[in-house]
Each structure stands twice: as C-alpha cells, then as structure tokens.
Amino acid sequence: MPESSIWTKLLSVDRRAMYWLLAFLIVIPLVHPLGFPIPVTDTTKAFYATVEALPEGSVVVLDVSPGAIAWAEIGPASVAATRLLIQRNMRVIMWSTTRPDAPLIAELYLLKYFKDAGKQNGQDYVLIGYVPGEVTALATLAKDIHYPRKDFYGTDLSAIPMLTNVNTARDIAAVVLLAAGAEGSYYVGQWFAPYQTVLLSVCTGALISEHLIAYNAGQLKGLVGGSRGGAELELITGFLGKGIGLADALSVTHMYLLLLIILGNVAFFVSKSKAGRGKK
Amino acid sequence: MTEMFDPALIGTWVALGFTLFAFSGVLYKDNIVFKFAQYTYLGASVGYIIALAVKTIIDTAWTPMVKGEYIYAIPIVLGLVLYARFKRGLELYSRWGMAFLISVGAALAIRGNVHAYFYQQIVATMLPLWAGDPLSSFNNIVIIVGTFTAMLYFILTREHKGPLKYPSRAGRIFIMLAFGAFFAGLIMTRLSLITGRIRFILETLGILSS
Numbered sequence: 001m002p003e004s005s006i007w008t009k010l011l012s013v014d015r016r017a018m019y020w021l022l023a024f025l026i027v028i029p030l031v032h033p034l035g036f037p038i039p040v041t042d043t044t045k046a047f048y049a050t051v052e053a054l055p056e057g058s059v060v061v062l063d064v065s066p067g068a069i070a071w072a073e074i075g076p077a078s079v080a081a082t083r084l085l086i087q088r089n090m091r092v093i094m095w096s097t098t099r100p101d102a103p104l105i106a107e108l109y110l111l112k113y114f115k116d117a118g119k120q121n122g123q124d125y126v127l128i129g130y131v132p133g134e135v136t137a138l139a140t141l142a143k144d145i146h147y148p149r150k151d152f153y154g155t156d157l158s159a160i161p162m163l164t165n166v167n168t169a170r171d172i173a174a175v176v177l178l179a180a181g182a183e184g185s186y187y188v189g190q191w192f193a194p195y196q197t198v199l200l201s202v203c204t205g206a207l208i209s210e211h212l213i214a215y216n217a218g219q220l221k222g223l224v225g226g227s228r229g230g231a232e233l234e235l236i237t238g239f240l241g242k243g244i245g246l247a248d249a250l251s252v253t254h255m256y257l258l259l260l261i262i263l264g265n266v267a268f269f270v271s272k273s274k275a276g277r278g279k280k
Numbered sequence: 281m282t283e284m285f286d287p288a289l290i291g292t293w294v295a296l297g298f299t300l301f302a303f304s305g306v307l308y309k310d311n312i313v314f315k316f317a318q319y320t321y322l323g324a325s326v327g328y329i330i331a332l333a334v335k336t337i338i339d340t341a342w343t344p345m346v347k348g349e350y351i352y353a354i355p356i357v358l359g360l361v362l363y364a365r366f367k368r369g370l371e372l373y374s375r376w377g378m379a380f381l382i383s384v385g386a387a388l389a390i391r392g393n394v395h396a397y398f399y400q401q402i403v404a405t406m407l408p409l410w411a412g413d414p415l416s417s418f419n420n421i422v423i424i425v426g427t428f429t430a431m432l433y434f435i436l437t438r439e440h441k442g443p444l445k446y447p448s449r450a451g452r453i454f455i456m457l458a459f460g461a462f463f464a465g466l467i468m469t470r471l472s473l474i475t476g477r478i479r480f481i482l483e484t485l486g487i488l489s490s
Binding site: 016019020022023026027030031069070071072073075100101130131132135136139147148149150185188189190192193194204205206207208209210213216217218219225226227228242245246249250253254257 | 328393395462466471476
C-alpha cells in the first residue's frame with residue numbers, strides 16, 4: 001500500500017474546494033476593504049500627465065473595446081479616464097472597430113457621466129458605435145472619420161456639429177484606447193506610425209506586457225494596466241470608484257495563488273522523491 | 281406593483297441568475313443550468329452580431345448604392361461571393377473575395393507595422409548603458425542583453441554550441457520570463473473577471489452598495 005503523507009493528500013485535493021476558497025477570499029476584501037497601499041506607477045502618471053497637457057476642448061477618440069466580458073476588469077479605469085476627459089472639457093468621439101457590443105457598454109456605463117456633467121450629444125460627445133472591419137476600418141477612419149456615415153442613433157455624421165471640422169486622424173488630439181484585444185497594435189500601425197497620433201491605453205492585465213513594449217518605444221504616451229491600474233487612476237484623478245476595492249481583492253487572491261503554486265510544487269517534488277525512495 | 285416590472289430590475293435579476301448558473305459548472309459540476317447559460321450566451325451573442333452586421337451593410341453599402349453610388353456594388357459583390365464556397369462548382373469565385381481581403385490586410389500590415397514593429401522597436405533597444413542612475417541603467421542593460429540573446433536563440437541554421445551555447449541559453453531564459461509575465465497578466469485578467477462577477481452578485485443581493 002503506497003505511503004499517504006500530507007503532501008500526497010494535498011495533490012489530490014478536489015479543485016472545487018480551491019475554487020470555493022478563492023470565491024470566499026474575493027468576498028472578504030470586497031465587504032471589508034483591507035486598505036493595502038496602492039503606489040501609483042510611472043505609466044499611470046504618464047497617462048494622467050498627457051491628458052492634463054492636452055488643450056481644453058480638444059477632440060479625443062475614446063475607443064470603447066472592452067466588451068461585456070472585460071468590463072469587469074477595466075471598467076473602473078475606463079470610467080476614471082472618461083471622467084477625466086469630461087473634466088478637461090474634451091470633445092469625445094466613441095467607437096469600436098473590434099467589439100460589436102461596445103456601443104451598449106458605452107451607453108450603459110459611460111454616457112451617464114457626460115449627461116451628469118451637462119454635456120450635449122453632438123456638441124460635446126458622439127457615439128458612433130461599432131464600425132466593423134478591425135484594422136481595415138481603423139485605417140479608413142484615420143483618413144475619413146465620416147466614413148461610417150451615421151452615428152449609433154442614426155444621425156448623419158455630417159449633421160453633427162462637433163464633427164464639422166474633424167475629418168482625419170490629424171484633427172484628433174489623442175486616442176484613449178479601452179483595450180481588451182488587438183486594438184493597441186492596430187492603432188500603433190495605422191494611427192501612430194503614419195500620423196503620430198498621441199495614443200493612451202487602458203488595457204486588461206493580459207495586455208500589459210504587450211502595451212508596455214509599445215510604451216517603452218514611445219508609441220503609447222501613457223498606460224493604465226488592469227484592475228491595479230484602475231485603482232491607481234482613481235487615486236490620481238480623485239474619481240474614486242470600484243477600482244480600489246477591486247485592487248484589494250486582487251492582492252488577496254494573488255497571494256492565495258502564489259501560496260497554491262508554492263504548495264503544489266513542494267508537494268509534487270516531495271511526493272516524487274518519496275516515490276523514488278520507495279522504489280529503491 | 282409597477283416596480284416589479286421595471287425592465288432594468290428584471291435584467292439585473294436575469295443577469296444574476298445566469299451568473300450563478302455559469303458559476304455552478306465550476307463550483308459544483310457540469311449541469312443543465314450551466315449548459316443553459318452557455319448556450320443562451322452563445323445564441324444571444326451570435327444573434328446580436330448578425331443583426332448588427334446586417335445593419336452595418338445596409339447603412340454603409342446598400343443605402344448609398346440604391347441612392348446612386350454604384351461603386352458600393354463592388355464590396356457587396358465581393359462579400360456575397362465569399363459564400364460561393366458552400367456551393368459545389370462555384371467555390372472558385374469565393375477566392376476573389378478572399379484575395380481582396382488578404383491583399384488589403386497584407387498591404388495595411390506592411391504599411392503600418394514595418395515602421396511601428398520593426399524599425400521603432402529596434403530603435404527602442406538602442407539605449408545608453410549608463411542612464412544617469414543605477415536602476416535605469418540596469419533596466420537598459422536588461423533590455424539590451426535580453427533582446428540580443430533572445431534573437432540569438434532564434435538562430436536556427438547553426439547548432440547552439442561553442443560561442444552560441446550560453447548566450448542562446450540566456451535568450452531562452454529571457455523568453456521564458458516574458459512568457460511568465462504574459463501568463464501572469466492573463467491570470468490577473470481572469471481573477472478580475474471573477475471578482476467583477478462576485479461584486480455584481482453582492483451588489484444585486486444588497487450586501488454591497490453599487
């Protein structure tokens with residue numbers, strides 16, 4: 001009969017028990033925030049400083065591409081970034097060339113901040129919505145912003161006052177990417193390389209490594225990465241929201257995962273060495 | 281009584297139900313409500329995307345064409361011939377549309393990406409070894425050594441021994457570190473998604489304020 005130690009038992013723990021514990025560990029900091037320190041990173045500071053440096057009233061593109069799935073992660077950062085643009089009186093064009101559900105996300109979670117601030121549709125912001133075609137659509141939009149013809153509500157773009165003198169990427173002061181896919185590389189290739197458009201990114205954790213490369217190469221002027229970045233942006237802008245609570249939960253769950261990785265590896269190697277000794 | 285039929289409230293409770301259904305597959309086991317949530321999500325997503333695609337074609341191509349801008353007949357025809365592959369004997373015509381798509385895609389990639397992802401990335405690795413402070417200098421050295429050794433690892437026409445042995449091994453370590461960073465980012469994303477849904481459950485049940 002094989003020897004059964006705590007390590008071999010650990011290797012055969014039902015994974016659902018680990019998931020339940022994970023869920024429990026997420027709930028605790030959400031209900032009782034632990035207040036872990038959140039130092040603001042240089043990339044988030046650069047994001048904030050770049051927006052602050054844009055002239056008031058500039059036309060900015062807000063690429064809303066998280067979709068319903070990624071919103072849970074970058075929603076807080078996206079809301080803080082949008083509120084910052086509103087505070088700076090930017091005129092905002094919203095679209096997505098990658099996510100069909102983007103207009104719904106913008107309607108559900110972003111437009112209320114424009115309305116609350118007394119901004120007018122067509123004067124201060126416009127929701128163009130989903131423009132199919134991914135990179136091809138972005139390349140076309142850079143040459144002709146009026147090419148989708150209508151906004152999300154069916155109004156002709158030619159009849160929208162804030163777009164009267166906005167025709168190409170050269171008329172755009174900056175693009176704020178709310179990115180959950182390949183949008184970063186599309187904009188770098190089709191907007192930054194030919195037009196030197198200022199690009200700022202709010203991206204999911206999975207994209208941080210990719211966007212950091214573009215940031216270090218000077219292609220992105222600022223980067224707010226993942227939930228942690230959301231908490232940082234909330235702190236630096238003063239628009240406190242859901243990001244800070246999310247950061248606490250992430251810290252706890254990351255510690256839990258690190259513990260599982262360590263325990264799993266120790267258990268694996270100990271049980272392997274015991275099995276080896278048993279054979280001798 | 282009318283409050284009970286508030287569409288927003290009904291939507292929230294339906295979302296709560298589907299969230300719990302989805303979690304049940306992971307926290308309990310594969311079951312009928314989990315499958316129901318999966319299929320409903322898939323069906324709703326595909327239905328929405330098809331409706332939006334049709335609307336886009338009508339707005340951007342069909343309407344201008346019937347108003348006299350006949351140039352839009354070309355993309356409509358190229359789009360339609362893509363479906364020729366489903367009809368035996370007509371498969372050849374689908375290649376016209378595909379050829380157009382691939383040509384445009386390749387042209388765009390060459391136009392933007394060569395400059396952005398080749399030239400500018402090489403320039404970004406040309407850094408001074410001493411950047412004024414020890415930490416920045418260390419960062420620069422890591423970037424230079426990492427880029428150089430990772431490229432050496434991809435020399436496939438010469439066996440990795442002799443002068444190539446240790447630099448290519450170092451390159452492999454840098455590549456693995458990069459993969460580790462990508463994977464860690466992905467884990468952070470997944471944890472954030474779970475946290476977002478749990479927060480939604482707590483808010484809907486009134487345990488957390490929204």
